[in-house]
Amino acid sequence: MAKNKVDIEQLIEMDKKHFLHPTSAISDQQQFGPAFIFKKGKGIYLEDVNGKKLIDGMSSLWNVNVGHGRKKLAKAARKQMEKLAYSSCFATFSHEPAIYLAKKLAELTPHPLTATFFTSGGSEANETAYKLARHYWLLKGKPFKKKIISRKKSYHGVSIGATSATGLKEFRAFTKSLAPDFYFVNQFDTTALERFIEAEGPETIAAFISEPVQGAGGVHVAPENYFKEIREICTKYEILFITDEVITGFGRTGKWFGIEHYGVAPDMMCFAKGITSGYAQLGGVMISEELHHELIELSKGPLLHGYTYSGHPTACAVALKNIEMIEKEGLVKNARIRGEELLEGLNKLKKERKIVKAVRGLGLMAALDFKDEHKQKNVLFSPLVFKEAASRGLICRAVTLDGQDVIVLAPPLIINKKQIRKIVQILNDAIKAVENAHFH
Numbered sequence: 001m002a003k004n005k006v007d008i009e010q011l012i013e014m015d016k017k018h019f020l021h022p023t024s025a026i027s028d029q030q031q032f033g034p035a036f037i038f039k040k041g042k043g044i045y046l047e048d049v050n051g052k053k054l055i056d057g058m059s060s061l062w063n064v065n066v067g068h069g070r071k072k073l074a075k076a077a078r079k080q081m082e083k084l085a086y087s088s089c090f091a092t093f094s095h096e097p098a099i100y101l102a103k104k105l106a107e108l109t110p111h112p113l114t115a116t117f118f119t120s121g122g123s124e125a126n127e128t129a130y131k132l133a134r135h136y137w138l139l140k141g142k143p144f145k146k147k148i149i150s151r152k153k154s155y156h157g158v159s160i161g162a163t164s165a166t167g168l169k170e171f172r173a174f175t176k177s178l179a180p181d182f183y184f185v186n187q188f189d190t191t192a193l194e195r196f197i198e199a200e201g202p203e204t205i206a207a208f209i210s211e212p213v214q215g216a217g218g219v220h221v222a223p224e225n226y227f228k229e230i231r232e233i234c235t236k237y238e239i240l241f242i243t244d245e246v247i248t249g250f251g252r253t254g255k256w257f258g259i260e261h262y263g264v265a266p267d268m269m270c271f272a273k274g275i276t277s278g279y280a281q282l283g284g285v286m287i288s289e290e291l292h293h294e295l296i297e298l299s300k301g302p303l304l305h306g307y308t309y310s311g312h313p314t315a316c317a318v319a320l321k322n323i324e325m326i327e328k329e330g331l332v333k334n335a336r337i338r339g340e341e342l343l344e345g346l347n348k349l350k351k352e353r354k355i356v357k358a359v360r361g362l363g364l365m366a367a368l369d370f371k372d373e374h375k376q377k378n379v380l381f382s383p384l385v386f387k388e389a390a391s392r393g394l395i396c397r398a399v400t401l402d403g404q405d406v407i408v409l410a411p412p413l414i415i416n417k418k419q420i421r422k423i424v425q426i427l428n429d430a431i432k433a434v435e436n437a438h439f440h
């Protein structure tokens with residue numbers, strides 16, 4: 001383990017030589033090395049090998065909901081690993097952690113979602129949802145119902161299907177070779193969606209997928225009636241409605257699941273991240289009771305889809321403990337209250353900082369938008385704010401994809417009022433520094 005400056009320099013060199021970082025600028029890595037090599041975490045804080053402490057204002061990747069260093073989760077993992085670290089769930093094999101977790105999820109989720117297919121993460125969950133949707137229509141004797149409609153600025157993961165459904169165009173341009181039958185409509189335009197369905201023919205469309213709050217695309221919150229209209233359109237044209245709750249699930253928005261804010265029920269729901277607070281790799285898709293019954297009735301052969309780690313016992317045991325902690329510690333309610341405080345703080349900040357043009361959020365997902373709709377500007381402020389904030393001890397994220405200039409935040413759900421104030425203070429100082437450098 002790195003102890004002194006020499007060790008740290010070696011780590012940096014090894015990182016540059018051997019480690020391809022996900023979603024990273026490969027040339028920057030070679031030039032600058034990793035910005036932080038984290039060593040430990042406690043509560044909302046991360047600490048790097050130099051002993052620098054930072055507020056994890058993104059819950060790392062929107063996932064460390066119960067915060068860092070939670071011994072109860074380590075204990076749950078250890079207990080399960082010692083008893084049964086792994087066994088398969090294929091075909092007729094099963095085990096207790098997966099069964100208990102599937103049952104718990106059925107109790108937690110918006111009412112008609114009753115059965116779960118487990119995966120290792122969010123991309124696999126999305127992949128599974130598209131395949132299940134298409135398989136379902138095949139069983140129903142509608143082989144042409146295979147198109148998936150997604151939304152611009154959405155993010156659904158990086159496997160081929162999930163990339164093909166991702167509306168952030170830079171991700172699709174990465175290989176320019178995508179899976180067929182994926183289409184996009186504007187974010188909140190239900191009229192355009194209906195027109196699109198009519199033009200393509202509903203008999204060719206399997207499903208519509210959307211995040212309840214677009215996360216990686218810049219925290220875009222849907223208008224109040226949006227999902228009600230989506231639900232009506234999907235029902236009218238016999239299209240399955242899939243919500244991708246990979247970020248919004250497990251309390252992030254101030255309700256257990258983001259779609260609950262809109263009072264509608266999806267046919268399928270993808271989840272990952274917050275189900276284990278990142279302490280183990282787990283995701284999945286839940287399907288409605290109606291869909292489940294139909295699959296049971298119509299199925300002829302085996303469900304030929306499954307991952308080695310579908311229902312990993314250790315990950316399921318961690319998830320069960322994590323959900324119990326979210327419940328016992330009242331973290332869903334805390335996310336709602338702290339989220340309101342965060343939004344209030346950011347709105348005050350907006351009045352003081354002239355480069356901030358808009359503030360938005362729901363629960364503990366928030367965004368500061370620097371884009372000026374009226375003026376062309378040739379500087380992207382968000383990467384500069386990111387740097388200034390990090391140097392002051394706050395990790396946030398800059399979103400510059402799809403022509404945007406946004407800082408997003410998603411702190412752990414255990415955060416308190418004082419820590420929220422601290423985040424807003426650091427951001428204000430960081431933005432002020434960027435303004436001073438830019439305007440003087």
Ligand code: PMP
Pocket residue numbers: 061120121122123124126155156157158211215216244245246247272273283
């Ligand atoms: N869907 C959404 C909404 C996400 O935000 C993400 C990850 N950020 C994914 C899917 C993909 O999940 P994973 O990275 O676990 O494959």
